[in-house]
Amino acid sequence: MTVKVYERILELFEAEGINTVFGIPDPNFVHMFHRAQERGWTVVAPHHEESAGMMAEAVSRMTGKPAVCIGTLGPGIANLAGAIMCAKVENSPVIFLGGQRARITEQRVRRGRIQFVQQTPLIENAVKYSASIEYADQTDEIIREGLRKALSGTPGPVYIEYPSNVILEDLDVPPALPPKAYRLVGQTAGADRITEAVEAIRAAKQPVLLVGHGVHTARAGAQVKELADLVAAPVIQTSGGTSYIAGLEDRTFPYGFSPSAVEAVVQSDLCLAIGTELGEPVHFGRGYHWVANEANRKWILVEQDPSSIGVNRPIDVPLVGDLRAIVPQLIEALRDTPRSPSPELAGWIERDAARLAELAESAPSGMSPVHPARLSVEATKAFPPDGIMVRDGGATTIFGWTYSQAKPHDVIWNQNFGHLGTGLPYAVGASVADGGKRPVMLVTGDSSFQFQIAELETAARLNLPLVCVVGVDYAWGLEVGVYKRTFGQGSLETGVHWSTETRLDKVAEGFGCYGEYVERDEDIAPAIKRAYASGKPGVIHVAVDPKANSEEMPSYDEFRTWYAEGQQ
Template identity: 75%
Template sequence: MTMGIPVYKRILDLFEAEGVNTLFGIPDPNFVHMFTEADARGWSVVAPHHELSAGFMAEAASRMTGNPGLCIGTLGPGVANIAGAMMCALVENSPVIFLGGQRARITERRVRRGRIQFVQQEGLFAPSVKYSSSIEYADQTDEIVHEAIRRAMSGTPGPAYIEFPSHVILDELNVGEAPEPSTYRLLNQGAGAREVAEAVELIRQAERPILLVGHGVHTSRTQEQVRELAELMACPVIQTSGGTSFIPGLEDRTFPYLFSPAANEAVEQSDLCVALGTELGEPMHYGRTQHWAGNDANRKWVYVEQDPTAIGVNRSFDVPLVGDLRGVVPQLVEALRDTTRAPSANLETLVDADAAELARVAEEAPSGRTPVHPARFVVEATKAFNDYAQDGILVRDGGATVIFQWTYSQAKPRDVIWNQNFGHLGTGLPYAVGASVAEGRTRPVMLLTSDSAFLFHIAELETAARENVPLVCVVGVDHQWGLEVGVYKRTFEQPSPQPGVHWSKDVRMDKIAEGFGCHGEYVEKEDEIGPAIQRAYASGRTAVVHVCIDPKANSEEMPKYDRFRTWYAEGTQ
C-alpha cells in the first residue's frame, strides 16, 4: 500500500496506467498541484490560450495514440469553454476525459446568491458525454476514473466528464499500485470463432471484394494489422470520408469514396464489403444508396463493430463481428494466412485509373491565375508536402477548402486528421498541436486550411511556437466565408449584399504569425507556394504561409459539390 497519496496524484497514476502522458488545459487553484506533478513526472503539459482549444488538442492526442485524451477545465468559465469540445468528441467518437474543477460542495448547498464563478456544472454537460460523475469523497477516485475510462473506451468511443470539487483536491488515500486496464475493462475483445469462420469463407469466395476503412482504423492504431488483411484479401481499399489517412504499403490501391471515380467503380462492382471502423453514416450513404445501390442484392457484408447495439441500424449485414478492431482484425488475418487469393479481377485497372485521375486533376487544376485558384492552391501545397508525406501528419480544416482537398490533394500521408462528423471549424490548429505533442514533436505537420477557419483559434500559434511544434500552416486567404458565400449565390438571384460573410482585406496571416514569434510567408502566385513551404519547414519554427486565393472560384467552383450535398439530402429521408 502507498500511504497518504493525494487524490490529484492518484488521478495521474490511473491515467498513466492507461498509457496517458499528455495533459491539456489552463491551470487554476483546483489543478495547480496536478499540473506541477504531471510536469515533474515528465508528462507533456500544454496550456493553450482557450480551454476549447485544449479539448481539441486532447482529442487529437487520443486519435494519434489510441489512448484516452485528457483535458482540464477550471471551474465555471473554464468548464463552460470546453463544452464545445465535449460535443465535438461525442459526435467524432473520441474518448476524451474532461476533468472539471468545482468549488467545494458546501458552496453548492448554501442558500446564497451572487456566488463567484459558480454554476451547477454536471447537469449541463451530462447530455454531451457518455458518462458524467463527481468525486465527492477521496475514496471514490479509483472507481469514478475507471468508470469514465471504461465508458469512454467501450462500445462506440466517446467523452466522459469528471467533476473535481476543491474539497477533495488534497485529500489523501491509502492505495496500492494503479491496476492494469485489463482488470477493469475489456481490452482487444475478439469476435466469436464461428462468426470469424463465416467471414473468412465469404472472403475466400468473393471475386471482387473491397475493404472499407473508416476513421476507427486510425484512431485504434490498427493500420499494420489492416495492411496485412488487405494484402491477404488482395483487394481495393476504400476510404470513408472520415478515414482519409493512407496505410503504408497500401497507398496505390487506396481510393476515397464518393470523390474518386476508382472508389465508386470498386464499390459498384464489389460482391463483398468488409467494413472496419465506420458507422456507415450519412457520408457513406448508409451503405445502401448512391454507388452502393446497383449491386446491393448481390453484395455480401462483413461488419466489424465494437458496439453490438449498432449492428443492423443503418443496414443489415451477413456476418457481423462484434469486437474491438485490435482483437478482430488479427483474428481475420490469422484465419486467412493459409489462403492464397488471386488479386481482385479489377484491382490493377482501378490502380491505374486512380493514378491517371490524380495526374489529370493536377494537370487540369486552373493555373496562371492571381489570386491563385483554390484547386491549384491544394495541388501545389500537397505536392510540396509530398517530401514529408510518408512521415508527415496532414491536418485539414475549413469548408470549401476541405471540399477542394477531397478532389485535388496529391499527398498520401499515413495520418490525416479533420473534423468530419461534427464539421467544427477552427479545430485544425489545435488538432495540429495536440497530434504533434502526442507524437513527440518529431514528425512534420502541415495544416491546410482557409482564413475563416484559421481565425477561430489563431492565438494557439503562440502555443505551437512555445511547444516547438514542427508545423507549417498553409492558409488559403479569400477574406470571406467561401462556403457560405456560395450558399448566398445559389439561394438568391441577386445575392448582394451577402451580410455577414466578408471581412477586411488588410488581414495578413504571415504578419500575425511573425507577431507570435513564428515564421511567415506571403504568396500571391502558384509557383511561389512550394518554395514558401520549403522555406517554412527549413526555418525550424512554427510557420504560416499566407496564400491569396480567388474568392469567386472558392465560392462558385467547389468540385463535386452536388455529391457533398447528398450527405444532407438523403439524411433527411
C-alpha cells in the first residue's frame, strides 16, 4: 500500500497500541495531527511543549506502553528539554518526535538561518537513542529501533526527527508488523534461576517484597498481588509516595516513613525486589536500615537490564527479564506451596494502621492559615477511593509522605528527578489516558503549581475530572527552611517570597475552572467535594502557615539520608 511518511509513522505506533499524541501543531506536523484525529487518535495540544512531554510521560505510566510527544523545530525542541530529562531519570519510554527544516538548510554556507539548530547532537546524551529519518524508506527501521531502544533494558526516552522534505514523501509498504516480530517481548527468566529463587523463598523465615516504581508503570499490580499472597510477606514501598496495589493496602508500608517498614526490613532474611533500581531512596539496599541482619539476608532481584545486576549491591539470585513475564513464572512455581505469614505481620499491620490514625488526630488543627500537616490529612481524607493521585512540590510532598490518609492505586509524581511543575501536566496526561473516567486529585504547593499553570485551560478544554489542592504560603517553602537552617532565624531570605495578593482560585476561574479559597481546616474537604460536583476542573487555594511549612517538615532527616549524608 502507498502511504505518506507521516501516516506510516502513525501506523507503526498503532502496532504498539499507541493512540494518543501530545504537542503543539506546527507546519511540520499539521498533516500528522490531522490524520491522527481522522484515525481516531486522541490529540492533545497543551500550551507548552514541556507540558506536552510530561503529559505523555503520565500516559506511559498509566498504560504501561510507550507514549508519543511532538515538538516543532528549534524552540519547540528546546522547550521539550526538561520533559526529556524527566523521562530519562524517571525511566519512562517516551518517543519524542522533532521537526526540522529541509536538510539542505544544514549544508548551506550562510549565516542567520531562522529557526534552525542542529538538534540531534544537542539531545543525544539525554536519550537512549537519537536519530533522523533522512530518507523516506528509513521510516520503518528508525521508528522500530526507537521503540526497541525505549523498551529494552531500563526503559527510557528516545528522540527521532525528520526534515520537512521527508515527511510528505510516499512509501509503498506492507502492513505494520506486530511488536513481537521485530523486538523482544515478554522475556522470561531461565528455569534454573526460577527454581533457585523459589527455593530461597521457601527457606526464608521473614521475607519482604520490595516493590518499586516499575511495578506500577508496568501495570503489573495484580500479578504482584498474587505473588505477595503466595509469599505471605509484607510489601515495602521504595518511597513514601508510591502507589498501593489493590488488595495489599493494609500490609504495604513506605520504606523509612513507617516503623513497620523499618522493623520488617531489619528482621528480613530475604528481600524479593521487583521494579526498583535499589537506588538512594532505599539506601542501595545495603545501608542505613538494611545494615542489621545483612549477613543473613538473601536478595532476589527481578531486573530487565542485565548490566544493572549487582551495581548497587550484590544479588544472590538475579532474574533477568520483563517483570510482567517473570512474576507469573514465580507464581506458577509457588502456587502449590504457598507460605504462611510470619507471626509479626499482623502486628506490623495493626501498628501501621494505628500510626496513620494517630497522625490524623495529632496533625495541628484550628490554625488559620492552615497547618500543612492538617492540609494533607483533610485533603487525602476527601480523596475519592477510585481516584488518581498526583503529587508535586517540595514541602507539600514531604508532608504528604507522612500524613496522607489515602492509599491510592495510582500515584504519579516525579520521584527520581525531583522536577517541580510536573504535577499539573501529569494530572492532565493521567486523566487523558484514563479517558476522563476516574477523579484525579493533584496535591501541590503554590511554587510548583505556577510552573505550568496555563494547562488549567487544557484541563478545562478537555473537561477533565481534576481537582488541584494547592497549599499556598507565597514562598518556596522548602528553600525558606534551608535559609533558616543555614543562616538562622531572622536572616535574609533572598528570592523565595512573592506577592501575597496572588489568588490562585481566581486565576482558575479565569481559565474556565472552578475556584475556591480556604483558610480553615474544616472547609478543605467540603471545598474539594464542591469542586468535583461543579463538573469543571477545580483549584482549591488553601492558605497554609508559612512558618510551619518551612520549619516543621516531618521525616525530613530521613529524606536527607537519600542523598545528603553518606550517599555520595
